[in-house]
Amino acid sequence: MNTKPTSKIIPLKKPKINVITLGCSKNLYDSEVLMGQLRGNSMDVVHESDKMGKDDIVVINTCGFIDNAKQESIDTILQYSELKDAGKIAKVIVTGCLSERYKPELEAEITNVDAFFGTNDLTNILHSLGANYKHELIGERLLTTPSHYAYFKIAEGCNRPCSFCAIPLMRGKHVSRDMNELVNEAKILAANGTKELILIAQDLTYYGLDIYGKRNLDELLRRLSDVNGIEWIRLQYAYPSGFPMEILDAMNERDNICKYLDMPLQHITDNMLKSMRRGITKQKTIDIVNQIRDKVPNIAMRTTLICGYPGETEADFEEMMSWVEETKFDRLGCFTYSHEEKTHAHDLVDDVPAEVKQERVDAIMELQQGISYEINQEKIGHTYKVLVDRKEGDFFIGRTEFDSPEVDNEVLIDATTGYAANGSFVNVKIDRAEDFDLYGQIVK
16 A cells, blocks of 8 residues: 655744844833733744844844944944845844934935834834734833843933933933833732832933823832832932922832932033023032932932033033032943034034043043042941842842942952842942942841
8 A cells, every 4th residue: 555655844933033222221121022022922032142043033222312322223233234135134123212313314324124113113113023012911021131120111202401412302202101000010020020120211200290290200109119029119310400309208218219319410510501401500400419418318329421512611621520529429420422413402513522522531430430439438347238130250249229230339249158149139248349349248
């Protein structure tokens, strides 16, 4: 009896979708939401994998904030476009701030990208990948951070008129997220092991004005504080003008709201603040910093400054240096001014040479290094609650409540004398301190 051989059906391998994220934590949050939706559509999705096949799709979430970030985004698009041309990947899709801001120019110059999307095109991105937006997945994300902490975006866009900033061009007007939706998302995160929420937005302090008719960050903080399993809540990106002091009451009332505030101040001289359209003066800036420190005496304050804004004189810079030295911020970042199209400041002459901008940044950061060293020396002999992020060599690496991931100080714990699991809290006695690092031992 002759039998015909049966052909074996081999299932088609699904393409892998590799999401590349550039820029800030708000972009990272958007990538996590996108990946959560893709995973909810039963798609194979990874974040920044270096292993790709010829059928795979790359989604690049770009940054368009300043010159260096824009260049990095363009270079990344070109890199993956070349891989597509070489037949090593199947598709390249671009989204995010750069694409929102420069879509026509990008489409004209980089023609082998399959699609460009803006910052609010999640549904359309999903459709282009053969997926559907699932409302039941609201609040669910595929975390790219260690599971014990998560960036937590409470609003999108910005209504502030800062002259140097292109964010409103890319992100639109301020839109607060519904409080119940945020609390639900926090509960989902906590159920999956998240212990620290890092609240982010273009301006946290504006939260609630558009949907509740008042600044409502303090109520949101209290409701998030009540979520079982959330042990730290951290505030990033607070605006000084119109700062709602009631959030400090919530900070004092609740042990799981970190005594930490990131408030980008940008400059200090009256003429610079006026030209920057910050809506605040030097004296009001000094007053708000003092009021915050008076109300929460042990708070760690982080700020960000700009050097080389149009018209910044040597006297302006020296005044900023003196103020930094007097104020002694716990944490400080400093950047060179970037002349951005379609911003109010773009009408001004970018008259500070690039090398002078960088020299001023370097001088500020050298000053801050000394300030940070002095502050850290005072911590020797004290014991702090530390959240362990990872292990490197002979050290567990963690943070106190006064430190945000990636940008602030770290605590290095001797791994030869004790053990700490990633994502656990331990008490650490500090026995040595450097400019930006603390060293210590676990104590009971």
